[in-house]
Amino acid sequence: MKLRRELLTARGNLSPEQLRVNAVKVRETLLDQPWAQMAGLVACYWSTGAEPETHGLVFALWKHGATVILPVLRENDDLDWAVYDGPDTLAPGRFGIMEPVDTRRGVDAIRTAALVIVPALAVDRKSGVRLGRGGGSYDRALARVGPNVPTVALLHDGELIDDVPAEPHDQRVRWAVTPRELTRLM
Numbered sequence: 001m002k003l004r005r006e007l008l009t010a011r012g013n014l015s016p017e018q019l020r021v022n023a024v025k026v027r028e029t030l031l032d033q034p035w036a037q038m039a040g041l042v043a044c045y046w047s048t049g050a051e052p053e054t055h056g057l058v059f060a061l062w063k064h065g066a067t068v069i070l071p072v073l074r075e076n077d078d079l080d081w082a083v084y085d086g087p088d089t090l091a092p093g094r095f096g097i098m099e100p101v102d103t104r105r106g107v108d109a110i111r112t113a114a115l116v117i118v119p120a121l122a123v124d125r126k127s128g129v130r131l132g133r134g135g136g137s138y139d140r141a142l143a144r145v146g147p148n149v150p151t152v153a154l155l156h157d158g159e160l161i162d163d164v165p166a167e168p169h170d171q172r173v174r175w176a177v178t179p180r181e182l183t184r185l186m
C-alpha cells in the first residue's frame with residue numbers, strides 16, 4: 001500500500017536525536033494521565049526501528065509498580081503475551097523483535113489489561129481507525145479488548161491523519177499520542 005510506504009519512508013528520515021526527543025514527549029504525556037498512572041496491568045509493545053520508542057515507557061511503568069505484558073509474535077501472526085520483568089528478561093523473537101522470556105500467558109491475556117498501548121503507522125483523526133504494518137496482529141489483539149479500556153496508539157507528528165483506509169476487520173483506538181498532543185478519538 002502506497003500510504004504505508006510513504007509513512008515508513010518518513011519514519012526512516014527521523015534522526016536518532018528526533019526519535020529520542022519524541023520518545024520522551026510521548027512518555028511524559030502518557031504518564032501524566034491518571035488513567036495511565038492507575039493501570040495495574042498494562043499491555044504495551046517493545047519498539048523496534050523508527051517506531052515510537054517504548055523502552056523508557058515500559059521501564060517507567062514497571063518501576064512504578066505496574067505489571068507490563070509485551071507481545072510474543074506467534075507463527076500465525078497472532079499475539080501471545082508475556083510479562084516484562086526488567087531489561088534483562090528480553091530475548092529476540094521472530095523478526096528479531098525483543099520479547100519477554102517469561103511464560104506465555106496466551107492470546108487472551110490482553111483481555112485483562114487496564115491500559116493497552118499499541119504501535120501504529122497512522123491513525124485516522126476522525127474515526128480512530130488504526131493502520132498497522134500489514135500483518136493484522138493488532139487487529140486480532142485489539143478485538144479482544146473490552147469497550148471501557150483505554151487503547152492508545154503511539155505516533156510521530158504527522159501520523160494522525162485524515163482518511164485512513166479501513167476494512168471491516170480493522171480495529172480503532174480510543175486515544176492517540178504524538179510528541180505534540182494527546183487526542184481522544186472515540
Ligand SMILES: Nc1ncnc2c1ncn2[C@@H]1O[C@H](COP(=O)(O)OP(=O)(O)O)[C@@H](O)[C@H]1O
Pocket residue numbers: 130131132133134135136137138139140143169170
Ligand atoms: N481478526 C482477525 N482474524 C484473522 N485474521 C485477521 C484479523 N484481522 C486481520 N487479519 C488478517 O491480517 C491481514 C492484515 O491486516 P491489515 O489490517 O492489512 O494489517 P495491519 O492492521 O497490520 O495494518 C488481513 O488481511 C487479515 O487476513
Ligand SMILES: [Mg+2]
Pocket residue numbers: 130131132136139169170171
Ligand atoms: Mg488493520
